[in-house]
Amino acid sequence: MFALQQYVVLAEGWPRRLVAFCAGAFGALALAPVNFFPALAISMVVSVWLLDGSTASTFGAILRRSASAGWWLGFGYFVVGLWWLGAAFLADGDRFAWALPLGVVGLPVFLAFFTALGFVFARLLWSPSPLRIFALAAGLSASEWLRGSVLTGFPWNDFGMVLGGNLYLAQTASIWGLYGLTVLSVLIFASPALFFQKGRKNVPVGGILFLALLGLFGAVRLSAPERFVKGARLRLIQPDVAIADFRSDRRNQLLEHYLSLSDRATSPDRNGVGDVTHLFWPESSFPFILSQDGGALSLIGSRLQNAILLTGAARAEGEGPRAKYFNSIQVISGGEVKESYDKIHLVPFGEYIPFGDIVSRLGLTQFVDIPGGFSHGRSSRLLTAPGLPPILPLVCYESIFPNEIADRISSQAVRPGVMLNVTNDGWFGKTSGPYQHFEQARLRTIEQGLPMIRVANTGISAILDPFGRATAYAPLGVEAVLDGELPKALPATIYSRHWIILPLILWVAVFFVSLVGRRKV
Incomplete structure (x- = not known):
């Protein structure tokens, strides 16, 4: 031996x-x-x-x-x-x-x-x-x-x-x-x-x-060769904003930062946001409730021209102490919120406190600075944006649950043509966490045969094809404007049909x- x-x-x-x-x-x-x-x-x-x-x-x-x-x-x-x-x-x-x-x-x-x-x-x-x-x-x-x-x-x-x-x-x-x-x-x-x-x-x-x-x-x-959806010109914004800067007193600076990056010239055929059909901002981009801020929506509508914005944003229902808050993805066109998806699978202790009444007595609160934390979304749904196939929205670590994603897709009346994952891994700095998160999200594309648009505040942002290949990529910890086309989805994989x-x-x-x-x- x-x-x-x-x-x-x-x-x-x-x-x-x-x-x-x-x-x-x-x-x-x-x-x-x-x-x-x-x-x-x-x-x-x-x-x-x-x-x-x-x-x-x-x-x-x-x-x-x-x-x-x-x-x-x-x-x-x-x-x-x-x-x-x-x-x-x-x-x-x-x-x-x-x-x-x-x-x-x-x-x-x-x-x-x-x-x-x-x-x-x-x-x-x-x-x-x-x-x-x-x-x-x-x-x-x-x-x-x-x-x-x-x-x-x-x-x-x-x-x-x-x-x-x-x-x-x-x-x-x-x-x-x-x-x-x-x-x-x-x-x-x-x-x-x-x-x-x-x-x-x-x-x-x-x-x-x-x-x-x-x-x-x-x-x-x-x-297999790469194939793309005709007419979809995507731009992903990786603003690289420090967690400490997500404050209400920096409202104007943050919004201007996003808008300036969105209109940056990056190549001869991308002179600014006018050459983009769809724009993507990361999870919880604003330290305020965007849907209730008419000034911010009006400014977005005027500066983004005809581009459709899909962005992470907190959403509120009700007012005062009984208000409920949701971690959402919103579709914005012409300065108006057209659709929203509310995150279903929240992070325990990060976005809400399990057994809140009991645990709060120990002095524990969730990381997000939202009164009472976020509430769970009520239902899974696909988002629609003109010029894109049906979108399966995934907020942050929802992308690591293969069975939940497979179940959501199989429960839809139509198969989505792309997954959208917005996240903010800025909480974890330049550590192993964002790399692990990216690879787990990438595996979902292989399982489902669907491309993914992944936009992260500090990285890693990417456009992934249905084989997990990055057709556009922004590394961790840098400010980036990422332009690319939308890869075409594959027919439903064996796993997707029999997960x-x-x-x-x-x-x-x-x-x-x-x-x-x-x-x-």
Whole structure:
């Protein structure tokens, strides 16, 4: 037995916990912006060895030992993968710096329980057979699905994003989506654990060949030519406004900043906003209620000429203490708000306080400076703008939920032709967070076969085609005016048509293979 493998299998107490933590932490290097996807092999191989060593005299002790190993591995993975959340607490340090440990440590503590659950499930299916890597895939992919669903869900940095972050390896998401990629990620990157098992050196080679097959499939898909919608001339504004500058006393300066950028000459055929058909501004662009500010709407109407503006903006219903506020996308033409979409999936503690009456007694408030926080939108809907196909609106982190997006699309009377994602990642500065957010949003284009217009305050802004390729791109942390055409949508992908059943079939297949491994014992 390989010495390191033997050490991990036989480790006890704190050395065992430290090994699990470090393995999870190293695996997070497979995520953006590092994207060293082989790093996940360390996490998955050590996971196999930890479960091999999860033996005890009683069944309950075996499960506790498995859960402990899974929790420490998950804790390391989430601490390193989500450290950037601390930047949000420092963006308004006078109010939230005290709560920084709750985000940087507290959230990983909670999320690690899902990894622990995945380890327990895997251990219930465990066997000495080489097929035990299928048990690990069944357990961790099930727990990752739960993590993306329970308590409003948080699928950020799902293990499947290790494949999903690579444009070539991500293309099979058009078949089985993020959660299918999760199953494959665990299988592929756990397979090297069998290299040191007698007579099984061919299994890791099989994993490498399958990884190459995924890349080949991706290369074939990405060889498709780019196609664009005729007549749509898009302009995305990345204003790069600091969070501290979103203040009501800077109303005029902010509005002028947006309007000046919108009318900037960038090329011979883009001399200004007069050469643009559709203009896009990021999430919550204004420190005031735009729909109630006649002066601002009139100025926008006069300065933007015939361009149609789609922008993030807070929206209000009612007045006084009973007013409700929504984080919205609004379509503005001729100085009038034509349509609005209100964000449905809000960020807990960022945009509203769960169990508000109870939690508020502890002194906790949401990050956004809105009385009582934002209210949830009532229904999903498509937006319409002349010259564009039907638009699926997504505000901020709504773009990370594959099942919700698939459900919204399948529930519409017509298929959208483009997704619009407005966001403000300025809360997180120049950290890993905006890169991870961008890659998760990009994966939605591959899953659905739809282009995406992604406009972010501080970046990353882009126009993405239905294969996830950026036809226009503005990097993080710069002021930018991004011009481009609208890519054409593909026909509905296999995943888009069967988004529930196909990932489930893949998971059930892995589950039954793991049962075969148990029967061979």
